[in-house]
Amino acid sequence: MTLEPTQPPATKGQRLALLAGLVLAAWAMLQLFASVLLPFVAAAGIAYFLDPLARQLARLGLRRSVGAGVLIFGLLLFILLFALLLYPLLLAQVGILVTRVPVYVQLIRAFAGTALQSLQDRLGADFVDEKLRDLVGGQAGAMLSFVGSALTRVIGGSFAIFNVVSLLVVTPVVSFYLLRDWPLVIGCLDGWLPHRYSGVVRAQAREVDRILSAWVRGQALCCLLLALYYAVALSLVGLDLGLIVGMSAGLLSFIPYVGSITGLVCAVGLAMAQFPTWGGVIMVAMVFVVGNILEGYVIYPRFLGDRVELHAVWVIFALLAGGAAFGFVGVLLAVPVTAMIGVLLRFWLRRYLQSPLYLDPPKQTYDLDAGRG
Numbered sequence: 498m499t500l501e502p503t504q505p506p507a508t509k510g511q512r513l514a515l516l517a518g519l520v521l522a523a524w525a526m527l528q529l530f531a532s533v534l535l536p537f538v539a540a541a542g543i544a545y546f547l548d549p550l551a552r553q554l555a556r557l558g559l560r561r562s563v564g565a566g567v568l569i570f571g572l573l574l575f576i577l578l579f580a581l582l583l584y585p586l587l588l589a590q591v592g593i594l595v596t597r598v599p600v601y602v603q604l605i606r607a608f609a610g611t612a613l614q615s616l617q618d619r620l621g622a623d624f625v626d627e628k629l630r631d632l633v634g635g636q637a638g639a640m641l642s643f644v645g646s647a648l649t650r651v652i653g654g655s656f657a658i659f660n661v662v663s664l665l666v667v668t669p670v671v672s673f674y675l676l677r678d679w680p681l682v683i684g685c686l687d688g689w690l691p692h693r694y695s696g697v698v699r700a701q702a703r704e705v706d707r708i709l710s711a712w713v714r715g716q717a718l719c720c721l722l723l724a725l726y727y728a729v730a731l732s733l734v735g736l737d738l739g740l741i742v743g744m745s746a747g748l749l750s751f752i753p754y755v756g757s758i759t760g761l762v763c764a765v766g767l768a769m770a771q772f773p774t775w776g777g778v779i780m781v782a783m784v785f786v787v788g789n790i791l792e793g794y795v796i797y798p799r800f801l802g803d804r805v806e807l808h809a810v811w812v813i814f815a816l817l818a819g820g821a822a823f824g825f826v827g828v829l830l831a832v833p834v835t836a837m838i839g840v841l842l843r844f845w846l847r848r849y850l851q852s853p854l855y856l857d858p859p860k861q862t863y864d865l866d867a868g869r870g
Contacts, residue, residue: 507693527830531823538829540671543572546713547672548679565676569669583740590741701840709836712807715800716751722796723747723756723788730784731764735777738767746785750792752816753809757792761785811835 527534547568554564675682690698724747731739746760761782768781815835819827849855 507691512691527823527826531826534826535829536667537671538826540668540675542713542829543569543668543672544675544679545710546717547572547676549710551676551679561680562677565673568676569673573669586740590738697844701844704840705833705837708807708840709833712832712836718800719792719796720748720750720756723750723792726791727760727784727788730788731781734780734784735772736764736768736781737771739764742767746788753812755813757785757789807832807836807839811839 547565550568551561551564554567555561559567687695687699724744727743727746728740729743731743733739736742742760742764746756746764749756749759764781764785765778768778772778812832812835815831816828819829819831819834821827823830
């Protein structure tokens with residue numbers, strides 16, 4: 498009877514080399530292919546978002562491929578109807594903004610001149626002279642013109658960056674195939690796990706999925722509800738650009754505090770230029786006060802609650818860091834990567850708190866005199 502030779506166990510160095518190789522490969526792929534990854538990352542996000550609905554349809558007896566097709570078609574139909582309904586309103590509001598830019602420039606210059614005149618009356622002509630007033634007024638108009646031209650470049654450049662053809666054609670196709678084959682993809686990845694750590698990796702993957710699904714789906718619903726509220730409320734109080742400002746404030750709410758603060762500043766500034774009295778400005782400000790109350794005490798507790806273990810500071814840092822490193826693709830990947838890192842850090846912290854590194858008692862010091870006795 499001959500014994501078959503057994504495979505020698507992997508060393509710690511081999512495991513670390515494999516982990517480092519995977520991280521470096523992912524980093525290199527992002528660096529090399531970041532410009533073409535956007536449709537595929539967006540498709541993976543759509544498939545992940547719609548997977549629970551696909552599972553529900555499969556339980557009802559609908560084939561996975563048919564359910565995936567129905568969901569992708571429904572999503573495209575919703576986006577198309579949304580664009581067709583809002584396009585005329587958005588186009589009209591952009592026209593209003595373009596025609597009113599010169600008026601806003603004059604108002605800013607007048608406000609700056611009045612403020613400087615008040616300073617001159619209080620501090621004297623030696624402190625604030627005529628040249629400084631002209632400089633401030635001119636720079637205020639130049640800054641507003643720069644903002645307008647920058648927004649135009651961003652809007653125009655976004656279509657070039659996003660590559661409309663790939664987003665409109667490639668993303669739905671890839672989304673369908675990923676959603677159809679999602680269980681197979683997960684099963685294939687599960688089969689590649691090292692046997693020694695498969696149980697631990699599966700447990701951490703379930704934790705990442707729990708946190709990420711709660712954040713993505715809950716945040717999407719919160720952003721849509723806030724965008725709807727701000728757009729309708731600002732339009733009802735009579736703000737000319739209320740639809741654009743409200744939708745922007747709501748959709749930017751996935752970055753904590755950025756959406757509400759940006760929307761408040763823009764809306765109050767536009768209200769001061771539009772309304773002749775302070776009543777309209779106060780009404781616009783109250784819209785955001787009520788919106789923050791709804792966001793903090795109704796919408797977020799209802800749709801997010803305590804399931805999301807992602808601190809606002811980490812989310813802001815991750816979005817900024819991802820955007821700086823990989824552009825829009827980095828923004829899309831920022832929250833999933835942050836959720837994964839958070840789960841791993843909490844896992845390692847629990848391991849550390851149960852290890853001798855933490856549990857070893859402190860060195861005992863003996864009294865020399867007592868020892869002699």
